[in-house]
Amino acid sequence: MARTTFNTGDTTLMDVLDQLGELQEGKLSRRKFTKNLLSAGVAIAVTPMASRKAMAAAEDQATFFTWGGYDIPELFGAYQEKNGELPNFAVFGGSEEALTKMRGGYVVDVSHPCNSGMPRWVNTGLFQPVDVTRLSNWSDVMPELVDLPGNTAEGGNVWMAPFDWGQTSVTYRTDLFELEGEESWDMLWDQRYAGRLGSLASGGDAWWCGAIKAGVDFDTLDSDDAFEKIAAVMREQRPLIRVYTDDTTTLEQALAAGEMVAAMTWNSSAVTLKAEGVPVKFAKPKEGALTWVCGLMIHKDAPHLDRAYDVIDSLLSVESGKFMINDYGYGHSNRKAFDAFDEETLVGLGLSKNPIEILQAGHFQRPQSQEWETRMNELFEQIKAGF
């Protein structure tokens, strides 16, 4: 989900100054500029603009519509080798927002939903099946990640080629957060740290974590009772939250500064902060973390179909997998990518060569209806606004 390539130690001021300097020298690259804008959380505002420009800049490259943090050269070595340049990137902050944009007529080549949204994405009729015979890395993709509800298309093809998997949990400062008993979702409801807790803004994560906290089984998530229970815990949490944001850099910087002592994040925030020497831990909540698999889908009108397959193949490659595991702490779908790491490293990252083990140990997200999605988003936005 949204991750940033950014050095979290740098302050935004330095970025702004750097950019102004580069602007004066006339060499500020568009990609860098939009990436920095993104880092401060304005992905929504600039995405349509940036992507249109991107297409104008390199018209014959595929466009990859993805979460922040995947718009980096490290994941596109194979693509670059073959096509000379990077694909164009357009970035979203939440997958529902991305789907709305594409429903509104925005055409890309490849996009990046997660398993809970995939059947709804398929139902919109905006996507075409992925022809797995065109992917050189397909034979190494773990079958258990392919075998998701709603993923079977005709002719042995799939709708979504799985790419990354991981968890949503609590990243907390081991030096500032005084743990009472076991690690738990209660940490994000801890009155002692009112105003020093952070949360992801998208209901696609936060609402599900609320369900875990409220003890609602994912099987009954669409009942009125579940809505009531989850809404109650979300309302209880709201006054304690300093900021809801889909921009992971904001959360990471706040954790690094001690402005926040704990926040709901994905794997990458904890790994990035640890790499910077910040004393943080990615909690293993006793109630279980939220787990998910994300993957790649091809737009039905993809203007660069061949290169769309190059994008997917590049993301599924061992090189990209190593980067994902090592630098972001996510699971990857290519089983060979794990060979470079010893068991200890993987356990430390909360990963395993057997993804199902991890996914089932947590609460695995599952598809919901469009009505549920809309109702949930509407309610959650009202709660965030204080109602």
Place this chain on the structure above:
Amino acid sequence: MADTSLQHRDGEAAAPLRRPSRVSALLHRSEALRGYLLMSPTLLIMILGIVAPFVILLAMSTWTRQGFDFDTTFTLANYERTWNEPIFGALLSRSFWVSGVATVATVLLCYPMAYYVAFHVHHRKMMWLILMTLPFWTSYLLRVFAWKVILGYEGVINSGLMTLGWIDKPLEFLLYSKTAVIITLAHAWAAFAILPLYVSLEKIDKSLIEAATDLGDGPVARFLRITLPLSMPGIIAATFLIFIPTTGDYITPALLGGPDGAMIGNFIQLQFGAVNNWPMGATLAIVLMLWIAAIAAVFLFVTRKAQEKIA
């Protein structure tokens, strides 16, 4: 082509006065027509760029969401919702409060600056004005980011105060609050206050002020009776120029507002994004417009009454 132009010329030669005279006579007779003709490029853009989208918005606000599609049967249910559900009223009044405070602060802070340039600067006035508006040459977005850096937890203000030893731990209310939004809006829109204020102050006939002095008015009475009423058009213009766009501002509350600083603009964006209820978003946009129009009308009425009283 050649033939027709020839014919045309022939026709004109045969009856040189008939055709032009009719058109020009019409133009001479109707001043309004001449006016519209002059305005036509702008008018066309206005119709295409404002009227047409507004009509679409208006139509959409009477529809209902149905999954990803619209049920286009006419209904006022969305408007009823904005009236009945407290969240919309709360967000609207918060937006008006934040934007109102920011507007008053901006006008109050910019008035002395404009006053100084208009009355006390005699050389290179243009340079002064350019210097004052210099910060506004950078993009709005960068200015908002800059404020995030200034107000942040490890920001300029907090680290400055901590270095001085005045505070032990960073002031948290600076960022992610209504205060942050107000401060940022007041700075970001200052140029829109300075210029109209300067123009209206500059136009004041200095001999009127001299006359007031001669007739015994002190500096305060002189300001209240002459300068302030005569600069009223500038104040009104500045107030509108700031109040109207800031009420619906999106990016400043999104970046600096935190949970309690969200404004109506953010909620409208959500309706078109994650919440996926475009008709509701359209309704909110129209309700916001109506409220702004109503507030503006009241404000105009009050200032006019006040001006009459002073005069």
